[in-house]
Amino acid sequence: MFTYYLDLALRSLRRNKALTALMVLAIALGIGASMTTLTVLHVLSGDPLPGRSGDIYYPQVDPQDLRGMYPSKEPPMQLTLIDGMNLLHAKRADRQALMTGGDVPIQPEQSALDPFYVDARYTTADFFPMFGTPFLYGHGWNAADDEAKTREVVISRELDQKLYGGANSVGRTLRIAGTAFQIVGVLDRWQPNPHFYDLNTGSYAYGEQVFLPLQTMMDLHLNRDGSTDCWGNGGGGTGTILPAASCVWLQFWVQLGNPVKVAAYRQFLVHYSEDQKALGRFQRAPNVRLRNVMQWLDHNGVVPDDVRLQALLAFGFLAVCLVNTVGLMLAKFMRRSGELAVRRALGASRRTLFAQLLVESGVIGLVGGFGGMLLAMLGLWLVRQRSSDYAALAHLDSSMLLTTFLLALCATLLAGLLPAGRACQIAPALQLKSS
């Protein structure tokens, strides 16, 4: 029965090519635009650490003085060096890492290569196991190396390729900002999107090429980049000068395996704030936050407003296209009322006519969906030509591909319901008489 309906549908669609083309084109344009924008939105609001992000938390405490305070005000977005070190050394979480960003000059031994700058992450040892970074060669450093301020470095696969042609460079010496570092590990491709652990660098498509211990960076006065917020008489943080004690400039991440640990850690942050207040360092009542990765991204509004607006607009456009298709389909089905009346008179039930017409709209939906997919690919290609930091990430994945076809099919079936229903209302005798 279905193949017969399909045959009928194809015949009918072929009979009026212009109208069919118009409907398919409208669906394809609507689907293409909405899928392009939806894919960009999907990519940008993705989980940077699938499977892990639920256990990884960003603690915040409030060390500021009493000026400018008001209830329910968020604590600063980062930590001071003192608080960071205290929380790090307290080791109350399964894993914890304190970090900041910057850039360093690489001075290759090979005379063929000019010195160049790369982005660097200055962090403590748990960064690698906590975020599950994949190692191509070697491994990270450990907490003892942090305290010893060792000259050890982990480099990216890209930098290894550039300097050593992709060979195992573990154990070799690399000159960074005039100091000899020993390479202890080479990371495989790893670029979480968004760059959740430090959003000051730009949220997307940002990857450090050099990772070295935070305390080594402070020892060597390497260049730091990123946001510094100070209060009171705080200042500093220009180039290689470290910010003052009343400045926040470090990110701190912890891993907490279960809800009990999360509750305990939140309690610990409150106790810590109370202790610091008793010591006279903190002036405000405990004001702590503990968000996991996705909550942190959401809180920071990482996905650009424009991307959401584009998606909304595209769906408005899809609605216009669908209303348009409903109208055209109605015209088409009503024009065939003679044919439908004959089928009714010959014994077809309303239900079978309805099914037949829905198959016809389904065909339009599928063809429109295919066209929409091609248009979405074109749209994403256009997005990739842009200079935004997220441009390179805009690709159609299999789940979005499936969504495209489902959306197209559902949309056109929905659009077909009303016209098919109307067309089936025809009284067979009346139509036969008049025509």
Next chain:
Amino acid sequence: MAIRPIEIRPILASLRKHRIPAMLIVLEIALACAVLSNAVFMISKRVSDIRLPNAIDEQGLVAVSLRGTDQKLVGSDIPRNLAALRSIPGVQQAAITNSLPLSRNNWGWGFGVSPDATLSRQKSVNVSLYFIGEGGARTLGLKLLQGRFFNADELGDSKFGKAALPETHAVIMTRQAAQHFWPGQSALGRTIYSRPFYYTVVGVVDNVLRPNVFTQNTEKSYDVLYFPMSAAGSMGALSYYIVRGAPRDRDRIMRDAEQKLAELNPGAVAKGETYLSVRDKYFADMSSMAWMLVLVCVVMLAVTAFGIVGLTSFWVGQRRRQIGIRRAVGATRGQILRYFQTENFLLSAAGVLLGMAFAFAINLYLMQHYEMDRMPWYYLPGGAISLWLLGQLAVLGPARRAAAVPPVVATRSA
């Protein structure tokens, strides 16, 4: 087009018979009108942002960033580098600064007008700081409105201590910043404070943009302070060499300057850029968003027009006999044409009325959830008139085909 009341009644009667297709056209026009007015509003907002004025010599300016020099030697390196840059043919001025408007490299601070003001005070005005070395004001092409530029003493003495603010007492601010500190008064000779620092205004310049602009409060984008800075006291904070020449020499100057700085500073990394490309890069996302909005609007209008053509054609086809009868009993072609035009006019009218309500509601929703201003009222009738015109254009083809139906059709059985 004269609409006589006598023509409207049969149209309404016929529309009542075709309620669903009529409603669909109304709905389609309403949706298109709502999306169109909001999209055009968003486009115009972006275009005005992209064109924000910026009172520096954007056309002739080139910036070369130099990184990785030995910071203990900046006191002698910077004057040597600047001398080399000034020797490039076509270079009129050269100087050094920490950041440029629209470079996204922001140095922010808060100042107040009372001596107890501090950075984090809520009353403090948040500003962006630029530090310029000798000749900086002239290289940038700042337009002096009041007072003077920094003198040689101020430029030579200023240095960074332990804080991110310089140890000097002179500041130049933009007209807009002056307005924020002392509304309606002259800023010249007055003092701003951020304990323990204080600075006296020696000059007021025309508005220069911050490294990052605000899209909602545009006037805040001009809260900018200029401080003097000596080469020796800059502690590596001044990493942009800025060079000014005639616009036609710009690209060559950029290449020469980059090369010269790289030669003079082996081990460091020099990267040149024209100021125009800095500006273009800043607004690239905004302009691609604007183009995407334009594209969606055009395609949506086309789809709407074709939808109207399709439905009206269907109507005309359905009513060929009735048209023939009307023609046979004496209706002119013009009357048939006007019949369909009036019909479309009525449908569009209902559509745009509904559409304006939708557009207003969408704007309210966007204002609540996104950084969006209230849409000025004239976007509503603007969108309405466009859709009205579009409807009339779309209906012209089918209506003319209807008018061409010969009276003889009436005598044939369908």
